[in-house]
Amino acid sequence: MRNFKALNYSFENLQKKNMAFEQVFEHIVKFMNKEPQGNYRLMFGTDSQVHSTYTRFVTGIVIQREGKGAWACIRKVAVPRQMKNLHEKISYETSLTEEIVSMFTEARKSELIDIVLPHIYKGASFTIEGHIDIGANSRNKTRVYVREMMSRMQSMGIEPIIKPKAFVASSYANRYTK
Template sequence: METEQENCFVFQNLQETAMSFDDVFSKIISFMRLDPRSTFRLMVGTDSQVHPDKTLFITGIVIQREGKGAWACIKKMSLKRKMHSLHERISYETALTEEVVSLFTNEKKIQLADIVLPFIYSGASFVMEGHLDIGAGKRNKTREYVQEMVARIQSAGFEPVIKPDAFVASSYANKYTK
């Protein structure tokens, strides 16, 4: 049964539009069941782009079967103003990622883990990552926000990943912000 929070989200990908979170979760379950002996990474990340009349945020969800493909979708959110403050934008991106991560309740996390559990001794695994569009490099303007945003994703129960490895935020979601 969908909660009110889950109903307010609309996801899409190249094949489908107007997917609810329950639809997305079902797709993830089906994808994992195709080959439960695999190494899976469930990744959620958000990127943004300031446009002349708005700031567009894209949150991506990717379930990757390492070396054997992936299934992905996005959620768009538009703010009707230019968000110029880097800290505000990074914080908002992290909040949107946290919002989607929160839809993966403990019950849903257990359902996903249970798919691979019978096969962990033969190499199957499952991790959940929150991809942040920030980097710790000396030349990266977002480096001063790394500790704050990483702590937020950790507290949500996902493993934080930053640039250059945060490809769901910095590459997948990014291509839909243009």
Template sequence: MKNYQVFDYSFQNLREKSMSFEQVFEHIVKFMNLAPSGNYRLMVGTDSQVHKSHTIFITGIVIQNQGKGVWACIRKIVIPRKMTQLHERISFELSLTEDIVSLFNEDRKNRLINIVLPFVYQGATFIMEGHIDIGAGKRNKTREFVKEMVARMESMGVEPKIKPNAFVASSYANRYTK
């Protein structure tokens, strides 16, 4: 098993391995240019799994043209210890999500917005979401962290989503943490 440094920006999906963030961004641009009048959601979320001697963190990046398909990739980080404290792990998950969200700087966001802009009056949309693997339900152990984590996402200008709407973290990324 390869250990990744937190500053390693290597992404992969079923088709490609070792993509740089710039390559990921170009895939997103290409995907959006296929149907510039679409309804796009750019979603970033992280999940983790504690194993015997390490903790695996998977951050998913998903661009969805609602009802018309997606393009997605993941980034894998392995921390060589068991992170058993829930708040530490949830906070680190969110830090990894924030890290990727920050790579979508103003220039990059504007480039994506400019793809749909000519089609806004025909209903084209673009939104960026941060998916947080926490829930507000009474039986959910993470409910006490909801306000803190949601505020962190909002402070980045990203629409926060928690369970059950945080499927990039709780479903897509989760699949690769095992």
């Protein structure tokens, strides 16, 4: 039997580089524990940019306390070729988002929910969203993939968000694809 090396997931933000997923999760817990009665949105999204010899994919993780700030980080992945097929690129972006979402196991989601649960009747809330860099308007070339990609997010138990509201993919992650 061969030994398989665990995938190296490295996350970063402006304050810290080379964070393991456990560190990312600890930051989210710490952020939520500061104000457990807040309204929280845990959001994920991936965007990509085709460069001359590779395609860079950036997945963002954002925990937002509505009206009171956010904590965020990214994960970068490079595919060593120009990925020009739109369906392939959108599908891979969605896969990378799903990969990160899957790291938030039921136990980890329960830990986050347990932070706000005692404060639900005082207005606290917690939602999980998958931001997809696609749009449904008639001018958007990605509109033909909206149903497929939204179904994939829903099947993971998270709320799919598309343009123009998918800011984790279309704004935050996009900034780091260049």
